[in-house]
Amino acid sequence: MSKRTADEEETNQALKGGDRPMEMDVDNEMGEFEDEFEDEFSDDEIIEAGVDGRPDAEREAEEKASGAMDVDNTPGTFIVGRTKLEPGQVLAPDPSAYDMLHSLSTPWPCLSFDIVRDQLGDARKTYPATMYAVAGTQAQSSKASDNSLLVLKFSSLGKMPKAGDESDSDDDEGDDDxxxxxxxxxxxxxxxxxxxxxxxxxxxxxxxxxxAPTTLTASMTESSNVFIHDIMPHLASFDTPGTVVSAQQSKPVCTIRAHKSEGYALDWASPVHHPAGKLLTGDNDGVMYVTTRTDGGGFVTDTRPFVGHTSSVEDIQWSPSEASVFASASSDGTVRVWDVRSKSRRPAISVQVSSTDVNVLSWSRQTTHLLAAGADDGAWGVWDLRQWKPSAASTEPQKSSPIASFNYHKEQITSIEWHPTDDSIVAVAAGDNTVTLWDLAVELDDEESRDTAGVQDVPPQLLFVHYHSNVKEVHWHSQIPGALVATGDEFSIFKTISV
Structure with missing residues (x-):
C-alpha cells in the first residue's frame, strides 16, 4: 500500500451493490409520450410486453446482439468488485442505502486498526455519533521514521439526510437525528x-x-518487535481540556523481542478469562508466543514457542468460550486449534481449509462452535468446530467441509468478522476494494430462485456491498449496533439501513 494521491482520493467513494456508475454514455431520447390511440383498446385487448413496449424476448435478443448484456450475461447489472469501470466512470454511493456514511483521512494509510470501547454507553442509536480507535500507519519505506501509532477520536458523525430533509422546517435544529x-x-x-x-x-x-479502565495496545511491526503502549493519557486528553501527554507516556511500556521475523498475527485474550491481560503473537516463521501481564503491571513472555505450521502465521484468535484455547490461520492453508496448557506446544487439531494462504479468521462470539476463515483465492467459509476431531501431531491435517462457503470475491480476503450480537451476519473485506455484508440465515425458496436466476454467481446471502479503495480491515462497533469502520486508503465509517 502506498501513500494515496489527490487523484485517488477523488474516487474513494462508497457504493451499494447493484448501483450504476456515474458518467455513463447513455442516450436518453424518450420524451413526453402521447397516446394517440387513447381509449381505443378494451381491457381484454392489452398486449403484455417488456419495459419498452416490445415483447421481452425481442428486446433481449437485440441487447445480446448489440453487446448490452454485461457481467454474467445479465442485462444492466453492475456488480461492485466484479464489473470493470469504463474510462471516465466514477462510483458514487446511494445515500438512501446508508443510515450513516463518512470518509476521513490520516497522514499515512493504516494497514490495521482497532475500535476502543468507550464509556458512552451501549446500544447507542442517537446522532451525531462518537467513536474512539487506535491505528498503526504505513509510511513510505524511505520515510519509515514518519510512522506512528494513532489514537483517534471520530465525532460529529451525523446521520445521512433523507429525502425531503432539505424542506424540513427549522424546528428540527435541536434534533440530534x-x-x-x-x-x-x-x-x-x-x-x-x-x-x-x-x-x-x-x-x-x-x-x-x-x-475508566486502563487501555493497552499491542502493535506487531515490520521490525519483528511487538510494542505494548498504555494509551489512557491520550484518550483522556481528547475530553479533558488542558491535558498534556508527556514524551515518556508515549513510549512503550513493554517491547517483546521474541520473534525473529515480522508477523501479522496478534490477539488479546478475553478479560473475562484473563483480566490482567494475556497476548498471543505469531510471525512469518510460523512461530507463536504467549505474553502475560503480571499483577504488578509488568509483562512476561513464555519463551517456549508454539510450533506446527509449515509457513507463516497470518492470523490468530483466542476462543471466546475456552480460556486456554486459541486458533491460528496460516499460509500453509490450515487452521489449527491449540491449548496453551499443552507441554508439547503442538496443535490439538489441524484442518486443511484451503489450497491457498488462509489470511484471516473470526470466531463467533454468539455461537462459539462456528469459525469463519478467508483465503488468498477470495473464498471464505464457515466451519462447525464440532466436526473437527483431535489429531496426532505427526499426522497430516484432516479434511473438513465448511457448512457454508462463498467464492464471490475474486481477490484475497483481507478481513473477516462476525457481527457482535447476530450469529448469522458476517462482514468481509477483500482485495477487490469492497466490504461485503452477509446474512447466512437467508435461504432461497423456488420463487426467489426464479427472480435471482439471471444474476449468476451472486449468492442470495450477499446482503450489501460497500466500495472502499484498498480496504485492509473492517470491524463492527460493538456499542453502536450495525455500525462498521474500515481502513484502506482512508477510514470509512458507515451504517447501512439493511443491518
Whole structure:
C-alpha cells in the first residue's frame, strides 16, 4: 500500500451493490409520450410486453446482439468488485442505502486498526455519533521514521439526510437525528520506527466502576518487535481540556523481542478469562508466543514457542468460550486449534481449509462452535468446530467441509468478522476494494430462485456491498449496533439501513 494521491482520493467513494456508475454514455431520447390511440383498446385487448413496449424476448435478443448484456450475461447489472469501470466512470454511493456514511483521512494509510470501547454507553442509536480507535500507519519505506501509532477520536458523525430533509422546517435544529455538521477526526500520535502490520487494543477492568479502565495496545511491526503502549493519557486528553501527554507516556511500556521475523498475527485474550491481560503473537516463521501481564503491571513472555505450521502465521484468535484455547490461520492453508496448557506446544487439531494462504479468521462470539476463515483465492467459509476431531501431531491435517462457503470475491480476503450480537451476519473485506455484508440465515425458496436466476454467481446471502479503495480491515462497533469502520486508503465509517 502506498501513500494515496489527490487523484485517488477523488474516487474513494462508497457504493451499494447493484448501483450504476456515474458518467455513463447513455442516450436518453424518450420524451413526453402521447397516446394517440387513447381509449381505443378494451381491457381484454392489452398486449403484455417488456419495459419498452416490445415483447421481452425481442428486446433481449437485440441487447445480446448489440453487446448490452454485461457481467454474467445479465442485462444492466453492475456488480461492485466484479464489473470493470469504463474510462471516465466514477462510483458514487446511494445515500438512501446508508443510515450513516463518512470518509476521513490520516497522514499515512493504516494497514490495521482497532475500535476502543468507550464509556458512552451501549446500544447507542442517537446522532451525531462518537467513536474512539487506535491505528498503526504505513509510511513510505524511505520515510519509515514518519510512522506512528494513532489514537483517534471520530465525532460529529451525523446521520445521512433523507429525502425531503432539505424542506424540513427549522424546528428540527435541536434534533440530534437532523445533525448535518461535518465529521471531526482528532488524533494523538505516538512515535514508531516502522510500519504496524497489526494492532489490537485491550482494556484492563477497573476495580472502581467510576474510573475508566486502563487501555493497552499491542502493535506487531515490520521490525519483528511487538510494542505494548498504555494509551489512557491520550484518550483522556481528547475530553479533558488542558491535558498534556508527556514524551515518556508515549513510549512503550513493554517491547517483546521474541520473534525473529515480522508477523501479522496478534490477539488479546478475553478479560473475562484473563483480566490482567494475556497476548498471543505469531510471525512469518510460523512461530507463536504467549505474553502475560503480571499483577504488578509488568509483562512476561513464555519463551517456549508454539510450533506446527509449515509457513507463516497470518492470523490468530483466542476462543471466546475456552480460556486456554486459541486458533491460528496460516499460509500453509490450515487452521489449527491449540491449548496453551499443552507441554508439547503442538496443535490439538489441524484442518486443511484451503489450497491457498488462509489470511484471516473470526470466531463467533454468539455461537462459539462456528469459525469463519478467508483465503488468498477470495473464498471464505464457515466451519462447525464440532466436526473437527483431535489429531496426532505427526499426522497430516484432516479434511473438513465448511457448512457454508462463498467464492464471490475474486481477490484475497483481507478481513473477516462476525457481527457482535447476530450469529448469522458476517462482514468481509477483500482485495477487490469492497466490504461485503452477509446474512447466512437467508435461504432461497423456488420463487426467489426464479427472480435471482439471471444474476449468476451472486449468492442470495450477499446482503450489501460497500466500495472502499484498498480496504485492509473492517470491524463492527460493538456499542453502536450495525455500525462498521474500515481502513484502506482512508477510514470509512458507515451504517447501512439493511443491518
Amino acid at each position: 437532523a445533525e448535518d455538521s461535518d465529521p471531526i477526526l482528532e488524533s494523538k500520535s505516538l512515535p514508531m520506527t516502522s510500519t504496524t502490520n497489526r494492532i489490537r487494543s485491550y482494556q484492563v477492568p477497573s476495580a472502581d466502576p467510576t474510573r
